[in-house]
Amino acid sequence: MKTFLVAGGDMRSVSLARTLSENDMVSAIGFDGKIFDNSDIISINKASELPEKADCLVLPLPVSADGVTLNCPLCSCCPTIRELSAGIKPGGIVFGGKISPEIHRYFEEQGFAVCDYLDREELAVLNAVPTAEGAVQIAISQTDETIYGQQILITGMGRIAKVLIKILTAMGAKVTAAARKYSDLAWAEIYGCTPLNISEIDGELYKFGIIFNTVPSLIFDEERLLSLKSDCLLIDLASKPGGVDFRAAEHSCIKTIHALSLPGKTAPVTAGRIIASAIYNILEERSEHS
Amino acid sequence: MKTFLVAGGDMRSVSLARTLSENDMVSAIGFDGKIFDNSDIISINKASELPEKADCLVLPLPVSADGVTLNCPLCSCCPTIRELSAGIKPGGIVFGGKISPEIHRYFEEQGFAVCDYLDREELAVLNAVPTAEGAVQIAISQTDETIYGQQILITGMGRIAKVLIKILTAMGAKVTAAARKYSDLAWAEIYGCTPLNISEIDGELYKFGIIFNTVPSLIFDEERLLSLKSDCLLIDLASKPGGVDFRAAEHSCIKTIHALSLPGKTAPVTAGRIIASAIYNILEERSEHS
């Protein structure tokens, strides 16, 4: 059994703390005190208050907005990142998401191991699920037609695209998947899509009622926006700056939505569990290698 | 080629008129004039204005709120039902949804054939698709977890249940389907669900994170509501009065949603097309039998 100190974050961190507490001892800092009532999780106000230092500190995603104070939207008084080190055992491990080089260096200099759970491939894979579900929800609610029977384009064949394909084909959409690599196009076809070489996308754009972009480079420039159907819905799932010229989109009549950070918005409880599972995998691997 | 007079209704009727106009001549009454700009559909203000009487009158769903005036939410001045008969050819056909016995009798006495498209089994089947999509959208947006991995109960094995099963299993939910007939339970299992004899539902209710009820009789009474998980979401898709004791639900902490008329809300364009397709099927059958 390990001891964890979960520090700050949104509902994902609450869920993460609850998941860890099913098997291990968890303290929490940076949350409104009542959140963990009726649970085994002990809420504290200062890391130095902990009766026994924790094996692991778990920082939120993102760790901090300003590089100094902990990101804790669910608490009125936020501790600094630095003071959290008082809560960790010598040789303990610090987990976090998108840890900045400065914070990484700080904890390492204090003698702790530092692991970014966002670097884990399995977390990225599992996060594709809430992302795809959130994207499908947007598509259902922002169009006047069913997904069923709809002509849908997905650009890219990464994780999110694969999960979207699974859901949308089952819903009866006619899905075209645009990619560059022949092997990705082969997979697209095997999973029930019409494959489209992304270099030939221009001649096909007029067909689609919904487009999901997952490619993080400017695919939908002004010219391509103009070749879309006027009632096409374009959902950009690529992280900033995304794959759409949003300024040009405003001038056109095309409805565009830059849907970011969907796991935390659509399914924070699941997103927290996915992080917990990545943390356990990291611990498992460390114990195998030692 | 037939001539249709589409009278009143919401966005479904607009879509219906547009679909009919792809193959046939369509006039419209009971809509704001601009709706059909840039289309082949001729907007008129009075049925008697029609240069040539129509083969078919298409009434909306529902036909009328008060039994006298046409249901036309997209128009400021609504004609009466009776004056519409001036727009139909002798021996023409009147289509409508949930036509009251009085209106049915009125048109029949005028010498018209009267057909309720809501009686068509294929319309009910196809409407299950927008209903299921709307229900899934509610489930995604009203819970903090993914559908993926969720324990979901569906009560009933009718059309909506079957489409829900198709979508939810593909999304990775663990779906239990409760029904009474052994053959329905066999289908539930074939389609990837855990079958549950509805008489044994009580011992299992505590498991589910989401419940979709499709049975139009009181399944979820006060006692059963109390045996649900406190964060369970209960979506009732059965038409009024539904299958849930909503008064008892208010007193419990269970989140319940009575989701009615989803096709018109979630996907009016598709819903209109489905009606158009049912109308064509009726016409096809009539021409075969004559």
Next chain:
Amino acid sequence: MKTFLVAGGDMRSVSLARTLSENDMVSAIGFDGKIFDNSDIISINKASELPEKADCLVLPLPVSADGVTLNCPLCSCCPTIRELSAGIKPGGIVFGGKISPEIHRYFEEQGFAVCDYLDREELAVLNAVPTAEGAVQIAISQTDETIYGQQILITGMGRIAKVLIKILTAMGAKVTAAARKYSDLAWAEIYGCTPLNISEIDGELYKFGIIFNTVPSLIFDEERLLSLKSDCLLIDLASKPGGVDFRAAEHSCIKTIHALSLPGKTAPVTAGRIIASAIYNILEERSEHS
């Protein structure tokens, strides 16, 4: 706990006896003695030998070839049907598949209840699964192309068609389903097929690489056989006389296979379990009603 006497039949009956013996006491007659070695099932040679008469006699499918002797391909000496009544308790139940009116009357006159498990809808539903799997196996082994990408026609939208559609669409075939009722065509489309009104089949027949017929009336007559692709494989799953003019097929170059009784051939163990489950359902219903 009930006592069963399982009499004769092929590997399905062996599996049926084994399944029943998981919960109940089972004796067996009409099997080679060694089959049930290392099991709780007691093999007997004469029904009159049973130390205690059974609650239920389970006859095989079919019960008898000549109306007199038990159908028992796994035994060298077959008892007569009539002598089996010595093994049943007064008021006991006789189960069987396709029981002839004569045999039915005989057992009823002896004071036994008689139930034909082939009349159970859930058995017919579940039997569609081994039938569809057997049909798919034939299709894979008898063609030089993959199912994936193949143009496949299924005629009829009954149970077997539905299970076939589920498997073949998942394998990536392009499935057309031909039926007469609009609601069946709507379901075909929802389940991922191209719907085809069976009255318009003629113009489409040249397209298909594989055809599964499930309609028990002559669909594929000489003229239609001549309009098929020369390398088309036509698998008839309809019970005798089937839906194909097999004599005309011999003269054409079309490869036709009348695939009958697939559950017993492809998956006798599963087929036996399905019968056991139908028997338990019948017993359950009888106990509810009494």
Next chain:
Amino acid sequence: MKTFLVAGGDMRSVSLARTLSENDMVSAIGFDGKIFDNSDIISINKASELPEKADCLVLPLPVSADGVTLNCPLCSCCPTIRELSAGIKPGGIVFGGKISPEIHRYFEEQGFAVCDYLDREELAVLNAVPTAEGAVQIAISQTDETIYGQQILITGMGRIAKVLIKILTAMGAKVTAAARKYSDLAWAEIYGCTPLNISEIDGELYKFGIIFNTVPSLIFDEERLLSLKSDCLLIDLASKPGGVDFRAAEHSCIKTIHALSLPGKTAPVTAGRIIASAIYNILEERSEHS
């Protein structure tokens, strides 16, 4: 339009030649003359006979059994590999499957480009489809139960595993996928399997009715074979020497099948088309880069 000389091989090469001839000019050598009757393909007996040398020579898979003579099972007199160079234009391209270093060097020294289509990832992806179909056919035909409801283990999460998962889950099997990487296990779960860390396989082996091995290293040694269910069917899809101790398997009662080269056996026509498509992709890439 290109000109191709297709040399030798089995039914895959026949299909490959036919596919190429849909868009290009094809001559064939190393086939019984009648095979290409009624087609646009010109059969020749000697490469030097070609009226005009071809842009591309297409060698079969494998190219040769002895390194000297062309592999041509459908012809009585086989040309040597070397004499084929008389049929290629200066600067032409030689395609082949598993080309030996000697043959590769020979053609390069003659001034030809040499491309092994077996190195193409998209060919490997698409070949997973006939492989999986062939494996499923074996599973249906070699067991007495349905795939539906069966407990199935797949070891490995490569291409074949992914296609198998798609088919088997749709057929209603309960599929466990064993892999080492956490991200592979995440995908296994997303695609509807129970994930199993391959290091924990031992405790689970007793459960499975069918096992598909895709890992090309000795997973199923004597000890593991002994922990399988006695009626388990073990299908090894890994190329020689495979993942099973076949000698130990013979002594045990476990039914094992080493299923090799399934695309050519199960679906030679499709396998030939897949090679044609890889050749066109190679040509496309070469023309883009030049």
